[in-house]
Amino acid sequence: MKIKMKDGSIREADFKEELGKNAFWHTTAHILAQAIKRLYPDTKCAIGPSIKNGFYYDFDFHFHFSEENFAEVEAEMKKIVNENLQLKHFIVDHKKAIQIMEEKNESYKIELLNELPKEEKISFYQQGEYLEMCAGPHIAYTNAIKAFKLLSIAGAYWRGNEKNKMLTRIYGISFPSKDLLEEYLNQLEEAKKRDHRKLGKELGLFALFEEGPGFPFFLPKGLLLKNLLIDYWRKLHIREGYMEISTPIMLNRQLWETSGHWNYYKDKMYTTLIDETDFAVKPMSCPGSMLVYKMEPHSYREFPMRISELGLIHRNEKSGTLHGLMRVRCCTQDDAHIFMTPEQIQDEIKGVAHLIDEVYSNFGFHYHVELSTRPENSIGSDKDWEMATNSLKNALDDLKLPYIINEGDGAFYGPKVDFHLEDSIGRTWQCGTIQLDFQLPQRFKAEYIGEDGNKHQPIMIHRVVFGSIERFIGILIEHFAGKFPLWLSPVQVKILSISDKYMNYIKEIEMTLKKEGIRCEVDERAEKIGYKIRSAQLEKIPYMLIIGEKEAKTSCVSVRKRDDGDLGSMPIKQLLEILQKEGI
RNA sequence: GCUGACAUGGCACAGGCGGUAGCGCACUUCAUUGGUAAUGAAGAGGUCACGGGUUCAAGUCCCGUUGUCAGCUCCA
Numbered sequence: 281m282k283i284k285m286k287d288g289s290i291r292e293a294d295f296k297e298e299l300g301k302n303a304f305w306h307t308t309a310h311i312l313a314q315a316i317k318r319l320y321p322d323t324k325c326a327i328g329p330s331i332k333n334g335f336y337y338d339f340d341f342h343f344h345f346s347e348e349n350f351a352e353v354e355a356e357m358k359k360i361v362n363e364n365l366q367l368k369h370f371i372v373d374h375k376k377a378i379q380i381m382e383e384k385n386e387s388y389k390i391e392l393l394n395e396l397p398k399e400e401k402i403s404f405y406q407q408g409e410y411l412e413m414c415a416g417p418h419i420a421y422t423n424a425i426k427a428f429k430l431l432s433i434a435g436a437y438w439r440g441n442e443k444n445k446m447l448t449r450i451y452g453i454s455f456p457s458k459d460l461l462e463e464y465l466n467q468l469e470e471a472k473k474r475d476h477r478k479l480g481k482e483l484g485l486f487a488l489f490e491e492g493p494g495f496p497f498f499l500p501k502g503l504l505l506k507n508l509l510i511d512y513w514r515k516l517h518i519r520e521g522y523m524e525i526s527t528p529i530m531l532n533r534q535l536w537e538t539s540g541h542w543n544y545y546k547d548k549m550y551t552t553l554i555d556e557t558d559f560a561v562k563p564m565s566c567p568g569s570m571l572v573y574k575m576e577p578h579s580y581r582e583f584p585m586r587i588s589e590l591g592l593i594h595r596n597e598k599s600g601t602l603h604g605l606m607r608v609r610c611c612t613q614d615d616a617h618i619f620m621t622p623e624q625i626q627d628e629i630k631g632v633a634h635l636i637d638e639v640y641s642n643f644g645f646h647y648h649v650e651l652s653t654r655p656e657n658s659i660g661s662d663k664d665w666e667m668a669t670n671s672l673k674n675a676l677d678d679l680k681l682p683y684i685i686n687e688g689d690g691a692f693y694g695p696k697v698d699f700h701l702e703d704s705i706g707r708t709w710q711c712g713t714i715q716l717d718f719q720l721p722q723r724f725k726a727e728y729i730g731e732d733g734n735k736h737q738p739i740m741i742h743r744v745v746f747g748s749i750e751r752f753i754g755i756l757i758e759h760f761a762g763k764f765p766l767w768l769s770p771v772q773v774k775i776l777s778i779s780d781k782y783m784n785y786i787k788e789i790e791m792t793l794k795k796e797g798i799r800c801e802v803d804e805r806a807e808k809i810g811y812k813i814r815s816a817q818l819e820k821i822p823y824m825l826i827i828g829e830k831e832a833k834t835s836c837v838s839v840r841k842r843d844d845g846d847l848g849s850m851p852i853k854q855l856l857e858i859l860q861k862e863g864i
Numbered sequence: 865g866c867u868g869a870c871a872u873g874g875c876a877c878a879g880g881c882g883g884u885a886g887c888g889c890a891c892u893u894c895a896u897u898g899g900u901a902a903u904g905a906a907g908a909g910g911u912c913a914c915g916g917g918u919u920c921a922a923g924u925c926c927c928g929u930u931g932u933c934a935g936c937u938c939c940a
Contacts, residue, residue: 433868433934442866442936447936493931597939600865779898812901813899813900846900
């Protein structure tokens with residue numbers, strides 16, 4: 281495909297390449313806008329870029345546009361594709377650009393233009409009667425778009441600011457062939473089957489009720505999973521020299537005023553009055569941790585001092601942001617606070633980053649890293665912020681971890697490094713984070729005795745590995761599509777009886793497995809074996825033991841593996857070896 | 865919080881123009897005692913999210929509330 285660039289040059293790129301894909305989708309967005317303008321000329325166009333999967337276009341409609349309108353819009357788009365319009369590119373000066381957009385009464389475009397310097401040259405693309413101010417790139421002709429589909433409709437604030445008008449955003453996707461579109465839509469369907477909310481219900485892991493929006497309930501199998509993760513986490517943290525504590529979920533107002541949360545975080549905290557004193561349910565565990573630190577004097581010899589806590593935290597998140605286990609109002613953070621000297625910062629950050637990498641790699645997760653800098657609403661001096669931000673940067677550079685920078689996205693008390701994981705449809709969620717904090721030790725007047733015999737203020741790191749255990753479980757469910765590895769499976773082995781004549785032998789096998797610490801269940805219903813296998817398979821249980829006359833007589837078990845099918849008959853001892861090897 | 869859509873037995877769904885609810889799976893009972901993804905039969909389960917309104921009559925139409933979903937904003 282020929283791609284027309286912003287500067288007027290032409291490049292060659294395939295749809296498989298990033299450039300080709302962007303141009304392809306971007307052009308489809310223009311075709312959408314062209315169709316909209318043909319059908320509803322009063323509509324104003326805002327912006328319409330290509331995105332990770334497809335494109336969107338934001339419109340300001342003068343009527344209620346709904347998905348019922350999709351059919352006629354798609355029909356018009358089809359016409360535009362068939363007209364095989366050429367995308368012409370030209371550049372005008374700023375004044376002329378404003379003139380063109382004023383003629384077309386495109387007020388959003390004019391607003392964008394007014395923010396550009398007057399000497400800026402403005403790039404335009406035109407296909408047929410449709411003209412758009414746009415930086416491109418675009419493909420050369422509309423009929424390359426052999427298959428497209430409008431996918432959904434949603435509100436989106438103009439320029440992403442919630443104080444601005446909400447526009448109507450139309451999402452879509454397009455491909456150079458019908459087969460590719462089919463394939464994509466199938467993939468979407470498949471991804472939906474992995475949705476942790478769906479699997480969580482089907483597998484009996486967790487539940488959410490109208491009585492507590494955003495407050496998940498853990499069901500027996502889900503809690504087992506959560507506890508297994510916690511066991512794993514504890515083992516790692518003991519190895520890494522952390523000391524675990526537990527602090528109350530409610531503390532008084534004075535503490536939150538000291539920490540700064542009362543001023544900077546109050547709208548997200550649940551508060552109540554006890555004996556005429558304000559109390560807040562903790563949205564973070566750090567202030568509790570500070571109290572523990574301050575119980576007694578500390579020496580630099582104790583540093584780095586790593587205090588961990590599985591903190592049950594509550595945050596009044598906006599109702600529209602709640603999302604299964606991924607975004608909740610109550611969760612367990614695998615928090616830890618590390619107190620140290622300035623010289624120890626680099627090594628500590630690197631150590632934590634290593635730990636996070638170890639855990640994510642253990643699950644086969646892919647992640648990306650973001651560094652967030654000082655936000656507008658923050659506390660502390662410029663000097664401290666600069667030092668903290670540079671410490672994080674240096675550690676990431678040392679580790680050769682690629683990262684992107686989020687300007688102004690840090691916590692109010694310090695900059696942070698976030699580790700993001702992907703869900704089944706490619707949305708990313710912040711999980712691990714390392715946050716440097718010069719503020720809290722200062723606010724709490726925390727100190728330690730240095731090598732010089734004088735008092736100093738310790739540096740503090742807040743960090744989580746899972747992030748919230750809830751969110752991490754959500755990611756786990758989607759990553760494994762509910763087929764957890766053996767060590768994490770709530771039920772590891774299901775024994776399926778062929779007839780009830782051999783129940784004694786089955787109970788014997790069950791006891792043997794349970795003595796080895798293997799989580800197993802017996803399906804002794806009066807059903808056929810095919811039915812029970814199907815049932816265990818749907819429960820995604822890793823190992824099934826089929827036991828009937830043959831097994832009872834030969835003192836064996838027939839083993840069926842969730843992912844590999846029939847493994848044949850073997851003595852129980854051999855099965856135990858297989859399970860041990862896989863890791864229980 | 866904002867915009868839009870949705871809300872029917874445990875689950876997944878039907879219910880053109882308003883005439884007081886259906887199917888499949890699961891569940892219970894009975895029969896069947898079987899060999900690697902669904903044995904057969906019978907039975908029980910719903911004040912159609914909640915609160916108002918229109919109407920002789922509302923699952924169905926209107927308004928509100930709550931919740932869910934998609935996205936925006938925000939965040940672990």
